[in-house]
Amino acid sequence: MEPLSFQEYICSLDLASLPRVLKICSGVYFQGSVYEISGTECCLSTGDLVKVINLCLQKVICEDPETGQTMELPLDFPGHFQPSREKLPRTSLKVLTSNRPAELQDVPFSFTSAADLTVDGQVVPKGQPISLLSVTKHQGQKFASCTTTGQDGQQSLCIPFSLQGQFYECGGQQHYTLSQVLQSEGLKRQRLKCSAFGERSLLLCPVYEVQAIMHMRKEVVRIPSTLEVDVEDVTAVSQHVHFIKPLMLSEVLGLEGPFLTQAEILEGPEHPPIFENDWIPRLQKWQKIQIHGKSCAWRILASSSKSKRGSRHFLLSSTYEGRFRRRPREFPTVFDLAGSLGTGKGLHVVVTKDCENSEEDLPSLCVGDRLEVLHLAKTQVHRQAEHRSIDVLLCNRSNGEDEENEQLLLPLHLEGGFVEEVSDSRRYSLTQIVEQFQLPCEVKVATKDPSLANDILGSFSALRLEAQISEPFLEISLCEEPAESFAIPPQWLDLSLFFTEEPAPQQTPLTDRSKVEELTDAFYYHLRMLMPSNAEPPPRPPKRRDVRDAAGTQLATAEKPEPLRPLAKAKCPSEESLTLAPKPRHMRSPPIVRSIPNEYAPHQTGSQKAPKPPQCLPEAQDPNDSDHDYEFVDEDLIKTIHKMKEAVLHY
Numbered sequence: 083m084e085p086l087s088f089q090e091y092i093c094s095l096d097l098a099s100l101p102r103v104l105k106i107c108s109g110v111y112f113q114g115s116v117y118e119i120s121g122t123e124c125c126l127s128t129g130d131l132v133k134v135i136n137l138c139l140q141k142v143i144c145e146d147p148e149t150g151q152t153m154e155l156p157l158d159f160p161g162h163f164q165p166s167r168e169k170l171p172r173t174s175l176k177v178l179t180s181n182r183p184a185e186l187q188d189v190p191f192s193f194t195s196a197a198d199l200t201v202d203g204q205v206v207p208k209g210q211p212i213s214l215l216s217v218t219k220h221q222g223q224k225f226a227s228c229t230t231t232g233q234d235g236q237q238s239l240c241i242p243f244s245l246q247g248q249f250y251e252c253g254g255q256q257h258y259t260l261s262q263v264l265q266s267e268g269l270k271r272q273r274l275k276c277s278a279f280g281e282r283s284l285l286l287c288p289v290y291e292v293q294a295i296m297h298m299r300k301e302v303v304r305i306p307s308t309l310e311v312d313v314e315d316v317t318a319v320s321q322h323v324h325f326i327k328p329l330m331l332s333e334v335l336g337l338e339g340p341f342l343t344q345a346e347i348l349e350g351p352e353h354p355p356i357f358e359n360d361w362i363p364r365l366q367k368w369q370k371i372q373i374h375g376k377s378c379a380w381r382i383l384a385s386s387s388k389s390k391r392g393s394r395h396f397l398l399s400s401t402y403e404g405r406f407r408r409r410p411r412e413f414p415t416v417f418d419l420a421g422s423l424g425t426g427k428g429l430h431v432v433v434t435k436d437c438e439n440s441e442e443d444l445p446s447l448c449v450g451d452r453l454e455v456l457h458l459a460k461t462q463v464h465r466q467a468e469h470r471s472i473d474v475l476l477c478n479r480s481n482g483e484d485e486e487n488e489q490l491l492l493p494l495h496l497e498g499g500f501v502e503e504v505s506d507s508r509r510y511s512l513t514q515i516v517e518q519f520q521l522p523c524e525v526k527v528a529t530k531d532p533s534l535a536n537d538i539l540g541s542f543s544a545l546r547l548e549a550q551i552s553e554p555f556l557e558i559s560l561c562e563e564p565a566e567s568f569a570i571p572p573q574w575l576d577l578s579l580f581f582t583e584e585p586a587p588q589q590t591p592l593t594d595r596s597k598v599e600e601l602t603d604a605f606y607y608h609l610r611m612l613m614p615s616n617a618e619p620p621p622r623p624p625k626r627r628d629v630r631d632a633a634g635t636q637l638a639t640a641e642k643p644e645p646l647r648p649l650a651k652a653k654c655p656s657e658e659s660l661t662l663a664p665k666p667r668h669m670r671s672p673p674i675v676r677s678i679p680n681e682y683a684p685h686q687t688g689s690q691k692a693p694k695p696p697q698c699l700p701e702a703q704d705p706n707d708s709d710h711d712y713e714f715v716d717e718d719l720i721k722t723i724h725k726m727k728e729a730v731l732h733y
Contacts, residue, residue: 097136131296223243264286326348326580347365
């Protein structure tokens with residue numbers, strides 16, 4: 083067909099013939115031009131194909147061809163229209179009847195011929211009305227059964243639809259609604275009259291919203307029929323054309339199927355790789371893949387023991403067939419011990435580090451103590467002349483087999499070292515560990531997965547199973563290797579693709595290549611941030627008691643002694659000699675260092691000794707010191723400062 087304007091083509095389009103494929107021929111939208119339709123950007127280029135799938139009437143413009151004035155008619159306009167006298171002739175009965183509204187096709191109507199009409203030896207004068215009663219078919223041809231009344235009385239005629247001539251429909255009193263006019267190809271092309279607008283002849287111009295599919299567009303494109311482009315109908319020669327609809331892999335998760343489906347990648351993953359394997363780099367543009375469906379397996383986040391490369395991190399599929407032995411867990415604080423009570427099973431630990439308790443009312447622990455962790459409790463402690471209630475962990479302690487168990491109350495902030503006593507030599511599957519023990523859990527691979535060519539988990543002395551992950555995965559394989567599948571988490575590794583029309587191959591048994599996936603360090607820490615955590619922070623240890631000097635004046639923790647004023651004839655000790663050097667625990671203070679006599683002081687006799695210089699002051703240590711940020715000054719330091727003042731004043 084010859085190119086038509088988009089408006090002209092859409093107005094002549096029959097909804098029953100949809101879908102139709104159009105080719106953009108020319109117009110104001112050239113190669114690469116971008117325009118906005120309904121708030122979204124779209125691009126039309128000469129040569130592009132558009133598949134029209136539906137039309138939706140938006141409005142009707144009523145135009146006076148004499149003055150050019152226009153007005154918009156509502157879609158429920160109640161007026162009626164009838165053809166004006168200057169209507170156009172039709173070249174055959176087929177054209178005449180096809181221009182009538184669809185619901186009036188079977189209704190009898192009258193027409194006239196512009197010339198004398200001879201049918202089966204009967205002559206009908208020009209201008210004489212002919213009534214069309216019905217339509218019949220004979221040997222594949224249509225005939226109109228008609229009657230006419232002339233000078234010889236009423237005559238019956240059988241006029242073939244293919245008969246050529248100039249035919250006019252008799253206007254008479256036939257009136258049409260707006261809907262009937264828009265459904266008739268002939269009526270909406272000719273001038274009409276409506277009593278609501280007087281005797282003026284009018285043209286109706288319907289405006290449609292064209293719903294179409296375009297290449298590389300996710301959603302249906304909605305184009306106004308008034309878009310100023312020329313189009314050509316190429317439906318007959320475009321049956322093989324596949325309109326690509328891009329999808330994100332995360333959108334495929336929401337589809338019901340069917341699977342197995344073939345797809346082609348349009349754009350690979352945008353973010354850095356999350357797995358360190360050999361199949362992620364192959365997920366590039368134009369790679370063909372097969373989507374087998376959603377994976378039912380859950381995953382376990384695991385970390386290896388530290389090595390020269392540091393700790394390594396993995397995702398283990400629930401289909402992993404290796405077996406594990408339990409390893410003793412380590413707990414740095416009593417708070418971590420309390421967190422292991424959620425399983426409801428008894429926990430026995432051995433103390434590996436002396437634990438000095440800062441609470442006077444609560445006991446300390448020694449290396450080798452064996453504890454049986456019971457449950458959480460509360461107790462009253464004496465702090466700063468008042469009693470306070472704190473959370474404690476109730477345990478049984480035993481130092482040997484013959485000794486009776488001693489019940490202890492351990493504050494949750496107590497730091498030390500605890501190692502779980504494990505005498506379990508059984509081998510567990512991953513599913514059994516999740517069902518019988520609480521994560522995190524320390525294990526070691528006792529039997530490697532026989533389906534893996536190289537089970538890397540067996541090379542580590544310990545694995546920490548940290549958490550269970552139930553995010554959805556898609557099971558995918560490459561078309562060139564359809565029997566080897568791997569699981570992709572679209573929520574973390576998304577890519578753009580489209581479904582091809584190629585038939586799906588026959589389903590074959592699959593070999594899972596993603597039972598053990600090593601994570602990159604960056605993604606591991608990102609994954610830890612995404613995982614929900616309702617655990618409360620550990621309690622802070624109590625502050626040390628405030629220290630007061632002999633006069634009862636309290637020294638604030640962050641305050642320093644006021645610097646000494648230099649005398650006119652005395653050299654002030656250097657700043658270095660006044661620095662508080664840290665003193666390790668359980669060590670004596672360093673000996674007093676004597677300085678050179680002051681050169682400005684008067685000479686002393688031999689019997690007189692030089693005055694003692696101030697000491698290098700070590701940092702005060704509290705007997706209840708622990709590794710936190712609270713620093714205080716004790717009485718020894720106060721006495722030393724007082725002696726230093728007296729020595730300086732003596733000069």
